[in-house]
């Protein structure tokens with residue numbers, strides 16, 4: 001997952017991931033990419049569109 005520089009670290013995306021794969025650590029988002037099922041719920045939940053799928 002690519003995190004844009006305007007991410008506010010609000011934790012919204014972390015709160016909606018059904019698998020709990022996103023962790024907000026101060027000014028970092030930690031993704032457990034291995035378990036990601038690409039549902040993109042986190043991308044849709046971000047109020048400022050700061051998440052982008054990495055190709």
Ligand code: SF4
Pocket residue numbers: 003006007008009010011012013014024045046047048049050051
């Ligand atoms: S919801 Fe968006 S702004 Fe908030 S922590 Fe996630 S990526 Fe950053």
Ligand code: SF4
Pocket residue numbers: 016017018019020021022031035036037038039040041042043
């Ligand atoms: S795409 Fe779905 S499974 Fe992957 S991190 Fe986002 S919410 Fe979690």
